[in-house]
Amino acid sequence: MLPALSRAGTLCAVMGLVGMLPWISGRDPAASLLRARMGEQTPTPEALAAIRAQLGLADGPWVHLGQWLAGLVRGDWGVSWISGAPVLEGMLGALAVSWTLMAAAFGVALCCAGLIALPVLLRGLHGRPTQTAGVLAATLTALPEFMLSALFLVVFSVWLGWFPPYGWQGWSHVVLPALALGLPGGGLLGRLLGQALAASFHEAWIASWACAGISRARIARAVLRRSLPALMPQIGMIMVAMTGGAIAVEKVFSIPGLGRAVLGAASAQDLPALQAGLLLLLLNALAIGILANLIRVALLGRALTLGALPVTPPQSAPPDRRLWLVPLLVVLLLAGLVLWGLPRDPFSAQYLRLQAPGPALPLGADGLGRDVLARIAHGAFSTIGMAVLATGIALCLGLLMGMVPRLSIGLIEVTKATPPTMAALVTVAAMGPSAMGALVAVSTVAWAPLAAHTAALVAEARAKPHIAIAPVLGVGPLRLIQRSILPEVLAPVTRHAMLRLPGIALALAALGFLGLGARPPAPEWGLVLADMLPYVERAPLAVLMPVAALALLSVLGVSLAALLRR
Template sequence: MIAAAPRWHAGAGRLAAGGALLAAVAFLPWLSGTDPARTVLAARSADQAPTPEQLAAVRAELDLDQGPLTHLGHWLGGLPRGDAGTSWVSGAPVLPPVVTALGVSLTLMLATLVVTIAVAALVSTRTLYRGSRRLPHDGGGTVAASLAALPKFLLASLLATVFGVWLGWFPPGGWTGPAAMVLPALALGVPSGAVIGGLLAHALPATFGEPWVRTWHAAGFRPGRLVRPILRGALAGVVPQLVPSVVGLVGGAVAVEKVFNIPGLGRLALDAALAQDLPPLQTATLLLALLGIGAGLLVRAACRRLAGPALRDGGLAAAPPPVRRRSPGRVAGGCALVLLAVGIAGLLRDPSSVDTAARLLPPSAAHPLGTDALGRDMLARLGHGALRTTAVALAVTAAAVVIGVLLGMAGPAGAGLTEVLSTLPAVLAGLLTTAVTGPSVWGAACAVCLVGWTPYAAQTAALLERERATNYVQASISFGAGPLHLVRHHLLPAVLPAVVRNAALRLPTTILVLASLGFLGLGEQPPTPDWGRLLAENQPYLELAPWTTLAPAGALVLLSVLAAAVPGLTTSRKRVRSH
C-alpha cells in the first residue's frame, strides 16, 4: 500500500499554500506592471493625469518605495494586536468592515448549506429508494445535470425579478433580515445541491452491489433498514465536495452578491482587488484561507465518522445492479443533435454584423433566436461561440482533473494545499494571473486551473482512503504487489470513473467561471462570441428581452445533460471483485 505522509505534512502544506497566497496578493500591484501610487490615486479620485508631486505624496504616505515584502511584514505584525491596517483608498481601518462582511458571508453560507442539502436529498432520493429495494435505477444524472447547469447569476436575476419585483414575496436586494437570505441562498444552493446530489446518486449503485448489502437482503432485513448504512457508505466519497461546493461560495459568489447588493466577503475582496487596495484584500484572503482550513478539518472528521461497515465490511464489491441505458442514450443523442444543429446553423451566419435598427428583436424567421442589444444575430453568436467555449472548458477541466488526481494521491501534504485553495475565488485568481499574463482567454483558463482542481483532489483523497480500507487491496499487498501495481490495477480504476463523472457535472460551472472572468475583462475579449459572455452581457435585458439569455442558458443546460450522460454510456460495467 502507498504509505501515507506524516500528519505534519498537511500542516506544512497549509502553511506553504497560505504563505504563497498572501505573498502573491502582496505582490499584486507590482506584478501588474503599473505604478501602485497611480492605481491608488485613480481609485481615490477621478483625476486621470496625476502630477509627479501627487504620486510622490502617495508613495511617501503608503511607504510604497519599500517594496511589497515590507508591506506584508508590517501587515502580519499588526494582526496579533487586532490591527489589519488602514485602507489605501478610504483611509479607514480595515478590520471592522471585513468582520462585518465575514458575518454576512457566513450567514449566507449557512442558508446556502441548508438549500444545498435539501436539493441534494431530492436529487438522490429516487436512486436511494429504488436501489435499497433492488429495483432498476438510472442514477438521476439528467435531473442533476440540468439543475447544476443553471447559471448562478442568471438564476439570481430570475428569482429577483419574479419573486422580488413581480410578486413581492421577498426583498429583491439588500441585506435587511432573514427574508433577504431566501433568494440568494436559492440562487447559490440549487446548482450546488444538484452537483452534490448527482455525485451521491452516482455513488450509491456501487454501495448497492457490496457483499454486505446482499447479505442483509438475504437475511431478510427490510429495505428501510438498509437506507441508513447504504447512505453512510456512499457519503464518504461525497462529503469532501461540500468544501469546494459550499464553503467556496463565500468567496466565489461575487456575481450573486452584486445582483442582490449583498455586502459579503467575496464582493469586498473583489472590490479591493480591482482598486489594488492591499490591506483589505490581504485580510479578506486570509479569512477565506482560514475558513477553508477549518472546513477541511470538519469534513475529515465527518468522513472518519462515516467510515463504518460499508467501508470495512471485509467483503468485495460486486457489480452494481443493472442500469437502464436506453433512456440516457436517447437523451444524450437528442442533446447532441440540438447542439450540433445550432452550431452548424450559427456558423453559417455573421456573428459580428451590427444592425442598430434591429436591436432586441424577438425570435423570427430572419433571426431564429432573436437579436441582442446591438442588433447582432443571437444564433450566429451562439454557434460561433460553441466550439471555442467548449474547447477551452474541456481543456481546463482535463488539466484540473489531472492536477487534482495527482495531488489527491499525495496524502496529507496535498490535503493542506487543497483546503487553502478551495476557498480562493476564481475571480481573485484571475486578477493574480492577469497581472502576469495580461487579459486573455488562456490567462483566464490558467486562473480557473489554479483553483479548479481542488474538488477533484478532495474526492480522490476520500475515494483512495475508502479503497485502501478494503480487503482486496490488503490481499494484493500480501501477494507482493508494489505501489505501482496498486495504483495501476486497483486505485486508479476505482477513482477515475467517479472523478470523471464529477468533472462532467462541473463542466457547465467551468464555462460560467470562464465567462465571469471575461465579463470582468480578465478573459475572452470582445467582440469574440462566448456562451458565458452572452449570458453576462445580456443579463441586464433579462426582463425586457428574455430570449437574449434563454438561448445561451439553454445551450449550457443541453451541454451539461450531454456531458453527464456520456460517461454512463461509455464507461464499462464495474468489474466484479473476487477474493
C-alpha cells in the same frame, strides 16, 4: 505533521502572491490610489512619491509583506488604503453575512439533493435496479448563479413583488439569493449522492442484512453512512464555494458579503483589505475542510484503519444501448444550433437595437443590433472548446495530486477555497483580461475537487482487504498504484470530471460575464449574457438561449458519464 506543513506552506505562498499583486500587475498602486481619492487628475511625481512613502511601497514587496505579517502577529490587520479605516472589522462583518447566506443556500442544496437522491434510495431498498437519473441534477448544475439571480430578481421582485430586490435587512432578502446559490450546488450534490447510494446498494452486505430481516429504515441509515464519507470533501467544497464564491450573486442582489468585499478591494487595489479578505476566505476554507475530513473519518470508524471496508463489485452488465440516444440527441441539437447560426455574422450591427425575433432574425438582436443566433453559434467553439480543455487539465492534475493526499492536502484545501473569480483576478493582474487568462484561472482551481475526490477514494481503496495486504505480499508502491488503486479511482473521478464539465463552462462564462475573461466584441456566451442581461424583460429569449445551450452541454456530460459505468 506533513499535512499541517502542507497547509501552512500553501497558505504562506498564496499570501505572498497576494502581497506582490501590485508589483505583478505592472500598475502603480500609488497612481490608482490617487485616482480613487482625487478623480482623474494627472498625478505629479511628488504626489506619487509621497503616497509610496506613506504606504511603505517604496521599500519593495518583500519588506511590505514582512511588515504585514508582523502586524498579524500583533493583531493588526492593517488599515484600508482607500478609507483609512481598519480592515478587520469590516471584513468580519462581511464574513458574517456570507455565513448567513451560506447556511441558507446549503439548506436549499440539501433539500434539493435529497429530492434527487430519494428515488435511488427507495429503489435500492425495494431491491430494484439503482440507476441514477441525471437529467434533473444536470439541469440544476447547468444553471449559472448569475443567470438565476437575474431571473429571480425580475420574476419574483420586479414582476410579482414577493421579495425585495436588493439589500440585506432581513430574512426576506435571503430567499432569492439562497435559491440562486443553492440550486446548482444541490444538483451537483444530488448527482454525486445518487451515484454513491447506487454503488453502496451493490455491496454484498446489503443482501446479508436483508436476509437477516433487518428493517429497511436501518438499512437506509447504514447505506447513507456508507455513502457519505466519499462525499464529505465535496460537501465541504460546496460550502466553501457558497461562502466565498458567490460574488456574482452578491453583486446582483447588492449583498455586502465577503466575496463582494474582496472583489471590490481587488478592483480598487486596496491591498490591506484584499489581504485581510483573502486570509479570512482561506482560513474559513481550511476550517471547513478539516471539519469535513473529521466527519468522514468518524463515519468510516475503525473500518478505515482495519482494512475492513466492503468491496463494491464491478458492474458486469453492459449499459443499455438506448442510453446513447440522449448524448446523440444533445449533440445533434448543439450541432444544429451551431450550423444554423454559423453562416451568420456575429459582429455586424446591421439590425435595430433589441429587434424582435422574426423569420430573418430567429432569436432577435442584442442591444447593439447584432444577431443573437450568430453570436451564440460562434461562441460555442470558444466556450465548449475551452471547457473541454480545462476539464482535461483538471482531471490530470486532480488524479496526480489526489494520489499524494498528505503532501497536497494544504494545496487542495486552499485551492478549493479560491473561486475562479479570485484566481481570475490574480491572472488578470499578470496577463490582463483575455480568454486565455480565463482558461488559466479556471484550470488552476478546477482540479482541487477532483483531487479531493481522488484522495478520499484512495484512502478507502487502501483500506480494502486485497489492497491492504498487497505490500505484505511484496507488491511495490508504484505497481500497487498502477494495478490496484488507479483502477479503483479512475472511473468515478472521470465521471465526476465529466459532471463538472458544464460547471467549468459556466465558470468560464461567468468570468466573461464579470469582465475577467474574453473581451468584447468576442461572441462568448458569458459576454452574450452580460450584454443582454439589462434587457431581460424586453428580450428574454436572447438571454435564455445561452443558458439552454449550457444546460444541453450539462445533460451531454452526465449522460456520457453514465455510459462509463463499469
